[in-house]
Amino acid sequence: MVWLVQWAGNNMIQPSQIKPKMPVVCSDNGQFAVVDHMQGKDTIKLARDTGGQHHYIPLSWVTSVDDKVHIDRPGDQAMRDWSKAPPTS
Numbered sequence: 610m611v612w613l614v615q616w617a618g619n620n621m622i623q624p625s626q627i628k629p630k631m632p633v634v635c636s637d638n639g640q641f642a643v644v645d646h647m648q649g650k651d652t653i654k655l656a657r658d659t660g661g662q663h664h665y666i667p668l669s670w671v672t673s674v675d676d677k678v679h680i681d682r683p684g685d686q687a688m689r690d691w692s693k694a695p696p697t698s
Contacts, residue, residue, distance in 0.1 A: 624650060626674040633666075633678045640677070641684035642666075648695055653678070655691070664691040 624647050633642040633655065642664065648654040651668040658664065666687065670680040680687060 622668065622671050622674060624668060627653060627668075627671070627678055630656075631674075631676070631678050633680065635680055635682060635684035635687055636672075637683045639684050641687060644678060652696055654695070662693060664688075664693060665695055666691050667696075 627644055627647055629644055629646050631644040632640045633644060633653070635641050642658075643656040645654040645656045645663065647668075648665060653666050653668060653671075655664045655666065666680070670682065670687070671678055672681050673679045682690070
């Protein structure tokens, strides 16, 4: 089995570390989303927001994973940059 590994500084991020219902925390330490599930090998599908919309963020934004998924940007920037549609390959 081949594992995609995302390097984040000195940390290795493996998609298998990211689980449904994990909080997603921005660089200013605020939670701005919750993981729905991994979509493919390098995209995180986020749970629906209050308007019923899913959003998608790339695994490359992830800096670390513990009991939360930590990303490399402030929440307001992440919400401007996320996608409303899954990536097409």
